[in-house]
Amino acid sequence: MIDPKILGKRIKFFRERAHLSQLELETSINASAGMISRIEKGRVNPTKETMQKIAAELKLTQKEKSSLFDLVSLFPTKEEITSAISEVNAYLERPGFLGYLVDDWWVLHAASNSLIAMLNLDPATMRKAIGKNLLEVYFDPSFGVIQNMDPDRLVNNFAIETARAKAELNPEYYGDYFETIVQKLISFPYTKEILKRVNEVEDNVEVVSAGLRVSHLIIKGQKITLNHAREKLKKNPRFELIELFNPQPYV
Incomplete structure (x- = not known):
């Protein structure tokens, strides 16, 4: 699984690019208060379902989705x-x-x-x-x-x-x-x-x-x-x- 801190930084980058606050993203995906903050700080690993909702809401490209879902491993095998x-x-x-x-x-x-x-x-x-x-x-x-x-x-x-x-x-x-x-x-x-x-x-x-x-x-x-x-x-x-x-x- 991808490093939670790296994952959090990527999500924060994509969220800010979409001009959404943490609260706005939480509301749009029906997440609990403070969840996006915890994810972006690397404190929790979101579920696959949550990741899919975030990717859809932020309108990520396939390559950007890959960077979140770890379809490309952190380091080459x-x-x-x-x-x-x-x-x-x-x-x-x-x-x-x-x-x-x-x-x-x-x-x-x-x-x-x-x-x-x-x-x-x-x-x-x-x-x-x-x-x-x-x-x-x-x-x-x-x-x-x-x-x-x-x-x-x-x-x-x-x-x-x-x-x-x-x-x-x-x-x-x-x-x-x-x-x-x-x-x-x-x-x-x-x-x-x-x-x-x-x-x-x-x-x-x-x-x-x-x-x-x-x-x-x-x-x-x-x-x-x-x-x-x-x-x-x-x-x-x-x-x-x-x-x-x-x-x-x-x-």
Whole structure:
């Protein structure tokens, strides 16, 4: 069952969007006084019948209903993860392909052999990165990714990526998950600078848009940029294959 606190935040978001007070929603679905307040605070789990009434009254789309009825599990199951990896494994093993697989929670599930080799990452360490949030993998020096970033561009690159994560892992659907991840990052180098920069870039839609993703790296002493492309998997749409391509030198 979905986390009651996350469920409550989603219902509150949809209710406020519909411009209904808690009392108005209670009255329209014949609920007892204070029930909606208790649901939104995560104190009670509503019955399926109550959920159906709320969804109907708030005129939710099928996707929005799914977010309430937990038709999509909170986190991907092992079966979903295995299926997603199988769907993209041919790409991940292809020589020269630079990319990695993440789910809708920004959790890393696989990385291509060529990407691991290019970044000179220890395979054993990368195995420990599987199942971690992508921001943790970026920020934590023990994973080795941050050492490949251009230190002069690192703060801005990671701030834009963090702003995207913040926008996509919004509290209406994901509860306090993003804030929980941020707390894990506080002790790492550059984090405070990056979070300060996030506040400066997050309102810039063009900067935060997926189409402008680019990384600045230093590989074997040479500065290069890599563009990013995101593609949802056809059979497993909760997952995305992130491809890094078009390496270009810069000064």
